[in-house]
Amino acid sequence: MKFEYAPDEVPQKVVKILKRFSLHQGQDGQEIGKVFDSVPEKLKVDIAANQPITMVLPAFPWKTPNQDKVLGEGADLGDELGLASLNHLCEEISTVYPYGARLILICDGPVYNDLVGVPANEYYDYGIQLRNIAHEKRFSSIHFIRLMDLLGLGDGEKVSKADYLRLVPVCRDRLMSPPYCxxxxxxxxxxxxxxxxxxxxxxxxxxxxxxxxxxxxxxxxxxxxxxxxxxxxxxxxxxxxxxxxxxxxxxxxxxx
Structure with a gap:
């Protein structure tokens, strides 16, 4: 592939795109903290290897049960717009970097659901709905992964709902044990x-x-x-x- 920009220019151009898609300024217009300071060096790893820039985002664990904020427990237009924005972020990166970008979305329901009273079967169904939206809308830059995959408990994209629900407490126990805890x-x-x-x-x-x-x-x-x-x-x-x-x-x- 041909670079429109010199490879050493790409990291800062990607950072500019990331800033457009993020809230990183206070009410006074000043940048909060040093969120992006370490990003260019990390980007250079993927750029040097001529591979897509990979981003990881723990998000979309479930719909809040607060009925003052949502219409129900299922995925809706708000979720679709959120996924669309993330996919668009990756598309924008591809305008300055020919190998593009991908976003790995970790729906981290088991980390917190027992604390806030969200049943595991509800957030499992919500996660399936998110995947269906991404597939139907061709958000091809978004990839889903479950916590159980990261903990070595199986392929979360292939496991049945019944087996997944059985593994939820196992996930949490492993998460809260050494070497992680x-x-x-x-x-x-x-x-x-x-x-x-x-x-x-x-x-x-x-x-x-x-x-x-x-x-x-x-x-x-x-x-x-x-x-x-x-x-x-x-x-x-x-x-x-x-x-x-x-x-x-x-x-x-x-x-x-």
Missing amino acids: DPKFDVDQELKTNPDTMATYEGYFSRISEDLKWANGLDPVVASDPALYATEVSKVAKTMINRLVVSLEVLTVCFV
């Missing part, structure tokens, strides 16, 4: 010392405060008492931080 990790200490972790916690707390009351299995006493509810939300948010750290370790092992 550090038993010495102290989420409270991490929140005190790491501003990025605190920002993530605050984001989780805000969203969970809105959504947890809709969760299956939430104690009505907790839901009706503001103090108990806030305590439960904080507990869930901290557990999500813990699992986020572990799941990122899995991604690092598998893709870095």
